[in-house]
Amino acid sequence: MIILKKIISFYYREYKLNLSGFQDILTNIIFFFVSIFIFIFSIGPDKETISSIGIGIVWTLLLLSSTLSLRKFYQDDFENGNLLIMHLNGLSFGFIAILKTFSHFIFVQMPFLLSIPIACILLNIESDKLIYLFYSFALGSFILSCLGSISSSMNLMNQRNFLLGSIIVMIFSVPVIIFSVSIVNLEENFNSLISILFGILLIVFAINPWASGLCLKLSLENN
Amino acid sequence: MILVKDLSIERSNKKIFENVNLSLGSGKIILLKGKNGSGKTTLLKALLNLIEPSSGAIYWKGKLLKKNLYNFFNHVTYIADRTSSLSNLSVQENIKIWKKFFLSSISNSQVDNILETLKLDIYLDQKVNSLSFGETKKLEFLRLIIENKKIWILDEPLSNLDNESIDVMAQTFEDHRSKEGSIIFSSHQISDINVSEEVLL
Amino acid sequence: MSLRFQRLLLILLTLVIILSAVLLILYNTRENVSYFYTPSEIDKSDIIVNKIIRIGGFVENDSFNKISSGSFKFKITDEKASILVTFEGILPDLFREGQGAVIEGAFVDKNIFNATNVFAKHDENYMPASIKEDLQNTGNWNKKYK
């Protein structure tokens, strides 16, 4: 019961934190839309071309914009010592990583989910594909959150080259992109593709607390 | 309660300190002294199992600290030399978050009293980043009361505080000692806090 | 429960999750991670005209026709079904009848596939050319070396 109360208070804290830093999330979304504009203008006005590659564009830009906020994943809590306080309050590092991953999924990735319909209108994607895009993004973005947790905890002590964190997320999200995009394009294979994505999700979810927990401990020890 | 035996720590194969012995019982206040880089913070972090000792051991209630870690964490408050309050939120919200997070049973009037003695009550609705550094530091000490734990581990609690606040701190320490609590803190400045043991690193 | 035991339990749980996830992925990817489809996998009634796909198989024996200097016609088969392919361009060295090939392009109608790219696929067997002649001379040439 105590642990449940601690979890609730953890999310209360995250909620307050994200509410006060709402402009950061908004900036991500603006970045997402501005890049869509750029894409549309650089491709040209041909509606068919845009809608044929639209899914790919949406997914690429979702990936890019969600890697933008990676720096914030643990950095603030690490620098002001809150990670340590959470640990001293009885949460193991792996458990903190899981909680933080869910928090990132809820507060950073969900706003993207809500902005997908508008992106689909802009990119001329048919509305019957929207539901598949929703499914694939709901699973895919959680995978991205787990990967983000791993890479940003790795790069906590990396003052010189943070772009590395984004590259790590992007290189491991190649399969996610492949299967998410084909979910939308090959509706007849929906079940098997969604279970592949779910399998990837299980793998990263299982790896995440170990890898991130170890990295968090490492960074706190040597800070 | 805490027993440190022959503790030596080296980092990157550089010796930081050797053969430190400590015993922190209830009602005891230990002051760690030493110049910069003598390993005060390192020792405090080792007490929190954040740094692996190269030799020696730390015991908590007779068992190795590592084996008994989360039990130990239930009894300890650690305040680092940086402030953990969330700078984008107001003082009041920070206090609310802390109270929820540490499952504190402290009443609002108690908090108000302390805020008044610390002269922070006028800033209640202001954001933390508009406070001065000394004031955020004082706000940080509110956690000691909210967490309400037996053992306090404090890293440089007295730096950047005015004399008046140091007096308040001394009074708080004395109260805690009278409640069978124990404190270990580091400092490089001389103060009139009544300590039971001084350890020079 | 001691900390050590909890840790062991967590490690086991992680391994079980990863193992089941791997099985889930492998079971489902067989049909999905294909660089190409085989002719028998393509459902004749379900052909989408002008959608770019890849088809892999063998070039059917006696099906290769040179229409003009840079334009070819042949059939791709996997011994269950075959597809008529037209191609304009340069064929890779290894391309010949009986050889594996992957073609990229789109159906122009239900029966004719227009290739934009032709890749030759070679198998994992390596054998000196002289031995092949010997084998053929003695009649032991095994047709499975395609």
Add this chain to the structure above:
Amino acid sequence: MIFLVNPSKFNKVADYVFLPVLILSIILFSIGLIFAFYLSPDDYQQGSTVRIMYVHVPSAWLALLTYVIMSLYSIAGLAFRIPFGFIINTAVAPIGAVFTLICIISGSLWGKPMWGTWWVWDARLTSVAILFIIYVIIIFINLSFENRIVREKVVAIFILVGSVNLPIVKFSVDWWNTLHQPATISKLSKPSIDPSMMTPLIIMTFAFIMMGIAIAILRIKTEIISRKSYLS
């Protein structure tokens, strides 16, 4: 076998072994190249292009083998606290990257005449490209952290996380339809390669291994020395 986990023992063994290994690798290379270019026969399908195989296949094997070694040493370093594992990781990563690059370039040169394309995005080629980028990231992590202890362990963790790619590289040709052909030599079945071509392949593989070991010894020794100077 203690020299595999102990730096000073390793130094001793390496001093004895280095010159023989280097000479052996040069000899093997010269024999192997003579075999590969003059003495081995043309393939019945591919003609003389098949000779690219004698570079491509050994480098591909070694790219994978290097990663396996790094993964094992990462486990040794993280779980059993053997610091020598981290030294190996730092020293060996660039070698693996070079092998992967050789594999990719030679494969590309082989693919153009045979398949008719330099590069396709099938599962094998994509996973090897990802392997190369993983190697590059490992090198970059080594370059960009200031704190040595954190850097070593982060590299080890990353290597372990990245090792999910290994089975994908190895088995992609068996699991999925790819343009790349399946493995010629596997443990379970008789190799489907003629002995006259198998010999140069094996010689070249050992030449590559010896060269890899020679370079690795040099790099590991410098790494050990640089850490010694760090200590004092």
